[in-house]
Amino acid sequence: MKVIYVDNNATTQVAPEVLEEMLPYFNEFYGNPSSMHTFGGMVEHKIVEARERLAGLLGASPEEIIINSCGTESDSTAIRAAILSNPDKKHILTSRVEHPAVKNLFEYLSKNGYRVTFVPVDRKGRLDLDYLYKNLSEDTAIVSIMWANNESGVIFPIEEIGGVLKEKEIVFHTDAVQAVGKIPIDLKNVDVDMFSLSGHKFHGPKGVGALYVRKGTKYSPFLIGGHQEKGRRGGTENVASIIGLGKASELAAANLSDESIRVKRLRDKLETELLNRIPNSIVNGDIENRLPNTTSIAFEYVEGEAILLMMDEYGICASSGSACTSGSLEPSHVLRAMGVPFTAAHGSIRFSLSIYNTEEEIDFIIEKLPPIIERLRELSPFWKKAQ
Numbered sequence: 310m311k312v313i314y315v316d317n318n319a320t321t322q323v324a325p326e327v328l329e330e331m332l333p334y335f336n337e338f339y340g341n342p343s344s345m346h347t348f349g350g351m352v353e354h355k356i357v358e359a360r361e362r363l364a365g366l367l368g369a370s371p372e373e374i375i376i377n378s379c380g381t382e383s384d385s386t387a388i389r390a391a392i393l394s395n396p397d398k399k400h401i402l403t404s405r406v407e408h409p410a411v412k413n414l415f416e417y418l419s420k421n422g423y424r425v426t427f428v429p430v431d432r433k434g435r436l437d438l439d440y441l442y443k444n445l446s447e448d449t450a451i452v453s454i455m456w457a458n459n460e461s462g463v464i465f466p467i468e469e470i471g472g473v474l475k476e477k478e479i480v481f482h483t484d485a486v487q488a489v490g491k492i493p494i495d496l497k498n499v500d501v502d503m504f505s506l507s508g509h510k511f512h513g514p515k516g517v518g519a520l521y522v523r524k525g526t527k528y529s530p531f532l533i534g535g536h537q538e539k540g541r542r543g544g545t546e547n548v549a550s551i552i553g554l555g556k557a558s559e560l561a562a563a564n565l566s567d568e569s570i571r572v573k574r575l576r577d578k579l580e581t582e583l584l585n586r587i588p589n590s591i592v593n594g595d596i597e598n599r600l601p602n603t604t605s606i607a608f609e610y611v612e613g614e615a616i617l618l619m620m621d622e623y624g625i626c627a628s629s630g631s632a633c634t635s636g637s638l639e640p641s642h643v644l645r646a647m648g649v650p651f652t653a654a655h656g657s658i659r660f661s662l663s664i665y666n667t668e669e670e671i672d673f674i675i676e677k678l679p680p681i682i683e684r685l686r687e688l689s690p691f692w693k694k695a696q
């Protein structure tokens with residue numbers, strides 16, 4: 310069965326060009342980049358090139374990039390570095406809709422001596438900026454706000470927030486894991502101090518990520534060890550993956566304009582056709598200000614998990630807006646923060662496209678999904694009651 314993969318916010322296919330460039334570094338050029346010999350040096354120059362390619366994608370300088378293992382490591386490192394550099398400040402601020410990589414660390418810190426503000430979002434998933442600004446104080450060590458939400462795709466006004474925080478002595482970190490490779494980013498024009506990304510979200514390999522740390526920002530390493538990354542992140546480099554991250558960055562920069570227009574057109578077609586063909590379906594999130602590849606659609610009065618299982622029979626891979634906790638299906642914290650009603654949150658499906666999706670695949674989903682929802686609604690007591 311052919312796989313129709315529209316779950317690219319979860320992870321992406323490694324681009325063939327990326328894989329090709331990585332392969333020789335497993336068994337041919339397997340030297341340690343720290344070694345003094347020429348064989349090791351052959352690897353070192355590829356790491357230099359990867360860092361330059363990634364810096365080029367972000368409008369950063371290569372010295373501002375610390376390569377590590379994933380988005381989660383970047384988030385943890387940034388937040389811990391900010392609080393370690395500001396030991397007297399005991400207030401930290403984030404949004405209610407962050408990925409667990411940020412949310413769970415803030416919750417942990419709230420039990421360990423920090424006062425935490427979680428900024429709410431409205432029904433469209435837009436950040437309450439007044440609330441954010443009103444809660445800043447001299448005691449605030451860090452503001453961590455994601456660039457784009459992984460479930461709704463809603464983009465937050467990072468440039469604007471950065472402009473306000475620049476005037477204050479507060480570290481500004483953004484989790485841009487979902488933004489990189491999907492929308493243009495130029496860190497020369499945005500006042501963020503730290504910025505997290507992850508290779509596997511934009512056609513690079515899993516297990517490699519990076520943290521951008523603006524020149525002059527106080528920093529302390531999370532992994533203390535060898536001199537790698539100029540002592541800012543110890544551990545022998547994951548050479549092949551770093552090379553893959555560099556190649557993926559180069560491809561993303563080349564594809565950003567044309568391909569994201571094509572992806573957006575396919576996303577819009579999928580969304581419009583599903584809304585037209587399926588009654589009681591609603592988009593979750595601000596349609597004016599979203600990632601071009603993402604749509605979260607609530608199909609009222611059905612269970613997201615049942616939809617996923619039935620789509621799976623056709624090879625269609627997407628995600629639901631629920632998380633299975635202690636045997637019961639709870640709507641995700643993102644949909645709950647947005648105030649999506651119970652009957653809609655339960656039937657929410659996230660479709661996230663990539664440059665590898667085709668028009669035929671989108672047509673296939675448009676054909677197969679409406680009868681699935683119809684069948685499930687025939688079985689739904691909530692649907693019958695609502696009629």
Ligand code: PLP
Pocket residue numbers: 318319378379380381382408410455457458459484486487507508518
């Ligand atoms: N932040 C966001 C917004 C994400 O979507 C993800 C992954 O889904 C992460 C952080 C974590 O990234 P990683 O899987 O590389 O640790």
